[in-house]
Amino acid sequence: MIQNCLKQRFEHTSQLLRFCHFQLGFKSFSFSVLPMTVCPQLLQTDTIEKPAVCVIYPYCSRSKSLHDRAVINCQYSMATFSTAERKRRPHGDRKSSEMSLHLKQTFEAAVLTELYPRSQIDIYVKILQADGGNYSACVNAATLALVDAGIPMRDYVCACTAGFVEDTPLADLCHAEESGGGTSLALALLPRSGNIALLQMDARLHQDHLDALIEAAMTACKGLSKVLDGVVRQHLEEVSVLTRD
Amino acid sequence: IVFFFRTAEPLEYHRSFLKENCRPDGRELGEFRPTTLNISSISTADGSALVKIGNTTVICGIKAELTMPPSDAPNKGYIVPNVDLPPLCSSRFRPGPPGEQAQAASQFIADVIESSDLINREELCIEKSKLCWVLYCDIMCLDYDGNLLDACIIVLLAALKNARLPEVTINKETDLAEVDIQKKRHLKINRHPVGSSFVIFDDSIIIVDPTAEEESLSTALLTVVTDEEDRLCAVHKPGGTSLSGEKLQHCINRAITRNKEISKLVDKGPPSQAKQALVERAIWKENKDSML
16 A cells, blocks of 8 residues: 555655645634644545644743743644544653654744743644644644744744655655655754754664755755745735724 | 723623623624534544534544443443543643543533433444444534533534444454444434523623633523423533523523524535524524514
C-alpha cells in the first residue's frame, strides 16, 4: 500500500504540499481567539489533520513570571478519537510533553516577548484528527492564532516535514509515510530571514543527503508562508469591511 | 461607551434589554441561536459530528472497541459518554483533570442516554457473555458560549446516527472474533432526545438558550430534554431560585417545539445555513402563540 502511495507521489512533483485550508478568527472572544487549521486532501487518499488552537492574551502569573519577558506556555494534546486506535491518555504522556516543549521553544524564538514583561501567553493545541505531520500542523495553527490575537512576532513560523522515501526527498509526509521506516525531518522556519527555529530528525541519514532534505523542507515552508500570508490578508479585509459597515 | 457600560454594569445592561422583551444580540426571549450541524468530519472516528449553536461549538467522536460484557448484564454492551472542556474553549477552564462542570455534564449525558432509551444496549452485544461493543462517545467543546448541554445532546445524537460499526462474527473453532471492515452497518437509534436550556433572570424572567454572559448573570438554570413523541426524558434544575409549576410547563412546551426544529436538522442532514435558520424560525413562530 505504501508503494502505491509513493508511485502516486512520484507522478506529481515530490515537493507537493498537501492542500491546506486555513480559517482564521473561527471564534472571537474579548481577548482570546481561535483559528482552526484544516489540512485535507492528499491527492488520491483522503487524509486530514486538524488541530484547533487557542491563544489567550497575556495575563499575569506570579509564580513563574519573568521580570523582563513574557512566559510562553504551550499545551499539546490529542483528542481521543484522533488516531486509528483510541488514545487512552490524551494529556501528560511523554509524547505530549515533548511536543509542548518543542512548541514552546519554537515560539520563544519568534514572539517578541520583551514587549510583555511579567505576563504569560498560553497556547493550547488540540489535534482533532492525526495523519502525520502533527508538529508542523500545530506550529502553523499556532502562528495563525498568534496573528489573530494580535501578538507581535518577528515573522510567520511555518513548519513542514520532509523525508526520504526510496531516494526521493518528499515534503509533507503523511502517517503511512512517516511510520514506513524511512527518514523524517521536521523543520520550523522563519521564512523571510530563512532562519531555522526548530529542526528535528530521528533516523539514520547520511550527511550528504541532509542538504537535499533541508532544501525540500525549506521550499515547502516558504510556499506555506505565502498561503498563510494570503489568508491573514484576506481575513483582515473581511474584518475591516464588517467593521466599516 | 456602550462597551464600557456592558463591562462595568453587565446586569443593568441586560436588564435594559429585557425590559423591551429582547436581548443584546437581537434575539427574542424564546428564540434559539442558529444551529448548524456537520457530520462525518473526522475520518479516524467510527462516527463524528460537529454542532454550532451560535458561537458554542461542540464536536463528538465515537470510537468502538470490543470487550467482554458486564457480568451483571451479559447480553448488553457499553456506551460511555465523556464530556471534555479543554482550556482552549474558554478562559474559565484551566488545564488539568476534568473540572466539576465537565464531570457533571458527562454524568448528565449518561443519564439522558439511559433514561431516553436512545440506543438498545442489547444491540451492542455480539455474543452473550463473550463479546460486546463498547462505544466511547468523546464530546469535546471547542468554543464555549453558553448552552453546553443542548449542544452535547444534539452532537451525540448526530454522531450516533452517523456511526458505522463493522460486522463481527465469532469463529466457532478458534473462538476468536473476526472483524469484517468491509461490511459496516449503522446503529439503530430508538429515540431522538433533544434538550432545551433556559435561565432565569431576576427570579422572574425566563430566557431560552443563554450565552455565556447571560449564564453567568442568571439566578437559575434549567434544562429540559424531550423526545420526538413529546415525552419528557429529563428535567435538570440544579438549585438556584425557585420556579413555579406553571412556568415549568411553559418551558416544557418550548422544549417540545425545539425538538421538532432539531429533528428536522438531524434527520435530513445539514441543509444550507440560511435555509436552516428560516426553517427554525418558521416552526417557532407557528407555535409561538400556543406558549408563554
